[in-house]
Amino acid sequence: MRTEEVTYYSDGARISALWRTPEERTGARLRAIIQGPGWLGLKDARLYVRYHEALTSAGFGVLIIDYRGFGDSEGNRERLSPHDQLEDLVNGVTYLTTRDDVDADAIGVFGSGGTGGGNAILLAARDPRIRAVVSQLPVADGADWLHRMRSEHEWLQFLRLLEEDRKDRVRLGKGRLVHPRQEIMVPTPERRATKVKSDVDDRIPTAVSLSAADEILTYRPIDAAADLRTPLLVIAVEQDATTPTDHAVALYEAARGPKRLIIQRHTTHYAAYDQYWQIVTPRIVAWFDTYLRNGPVVARSELAASEKIEYLGGDDANRP
Numbered sequence: 001m002r003t004e005e006v007t008y009y010s011d012g013a014r015i016s017a018l019w020r021t022p023e024e025r026t027g028a029r030l031r032a033i034i035q036g037p038g039w040l041g042l043k044d045a046r047l048y049v050r051y052h053e054a055l056t057s058a059g060f061g062v063l064i065i066d067y068r069g070f071g072d073s074e075g076n077r078e079r080l081s082p083h084d085q086l087e088d089l090v091n092g093v094t095y096l097t098t099r100d101d102v103d104a105d106a107i108g109v110f111g112s113g114g115t116g117g118g119n120a121i122l123l124a125a126r127d128p129r130i131r132a133v134v135s136q137l138p139v140a141d142g143a144d145w146l147h148r149m150r151s152e153h154e155w156l157q158f159l160r161l162l163e164e165d166r167k168d169r170v171r172l173g174k175g176r177l178v179h180p181r182q183e184i185m186v187p188t189p190e191r192r193a194t195k196v197k198s199d200v201d202d203r204i205p206t207a208v209s210l211s212a213a214d215e216i217l218t219y220r221p222i223d224a225a226a227d228l229r230t231p232l233l234v235i236a237v238e239q240d241a242t243t244p245t246d247h248a249v250a251l252y253e254a255a256r257g258p259k260r261l262i263i264q265r266h267t268t269h270y271a272a273y274d275q276y277w278q279i280v281t282p283r284i285v286a287w288f289d290t291y292l293r294n295g296p297v298v299a300r301s302e303l304a305a306s307e308k309i310e311y312l313g314g315d316d317a318n319r320p
Contacts, residue, residue: 001056006063008095010088016072017065017092018043021101022056030061031106031292032096036089036120037064038113038137040180042071042200047273051110054281058289061102062110065092069205077205080180080212082115082142082219089123093130106292108132110284114139114185114243117234118221121251124232125224132291133228134284136235137269140247142219148244149186158213165210177207184213188241194270222250229257231291235280236261238311242269252309260287265313276312283310 117138
């Protein structure tokens with residue numbers, strides 16, 4: 001796999017990205033995948049490399065970005081905005097269409113982990129240039145996501161804190177800065193213990209505006225999924241304590257185009273990345289290979305024929 005550092009601009013901010021391509025090139029234009037990292041993720045995380053190696057080995061190009069304000073991208077380090085992230089992805093798709101080595105009619109999106117998975121849904125719903133979607137461990141409803149991290153009394157206190165912060169932003173022009181992993185998202189014991197993202201954990205923003213929580217309260221990929229006809233593969237973990245399983249199921253059920261749901265059993269949110277990657281990754285590649293086919297006629301199967309839920313792990317693995 002070849003990796004090239006590239007940049008483009010999103011609302012005037014320079015976005016840093018990695019463009020990953022097959023080691024051996026035929027000269028033909030590449031089918032391309034764009035990826036925005038998951039919650040607080042960075043483009044150069046080790047976690048993503050094996051997915052990219054599989055995709056590039058299959059002949060795809062992969063563009064993975066640092067959202068504005070993150071990593072090597074320009075932007076306000078105190079601002080964490082799902083709205084801005086979506087714009088960065090839309091502009092990233094436009095960047096791909098400017099490249100001579102990309103087939104602009106064969107672009108897909110891969111998103112993994114929380115808002116990474118949710119952003120993939122939002123991008124596909126927003127941008128008709130996206131022809132296929134893979135959403136792994138997604139968030140479907142930001143308010144529900146934040147609520148479930150807290151007991152009821154903690155949730156009510158959190159809402160009171162947000163209301164006070166809104167007043168401060170109006171009166172003073174600046175609100176409270178918080179740690180996004182400790183005070184917006186509440187990490188599970190598994191998240192505190194896992195090393196799966198240790199290579200980038202010390203480079204994420206540690207003080208962002210609490211106004212980010214207001215955006216997450218209105219973050220609803222589930223609404224976008226309701227009209228989504230773009231082919232959608234959703235990957236979930238059964239009894240997921242980090243991104244609720246029913247969020248992934250709801251996105252799958254809402255989508256109206258060709259779709260498939262993979263549920264990984266007898267594992268956990270972070271353990272699944274290692275436990276099932278050798279099984280799941282070929283399915284991701286196959287999904288893009290099936291639906292990023294370009295030609296003078298594009299044919300898609302009927303919904304009833306394309307729906308499927310696949311279970312991984314246990315005696316009933318792969319049951320229909």
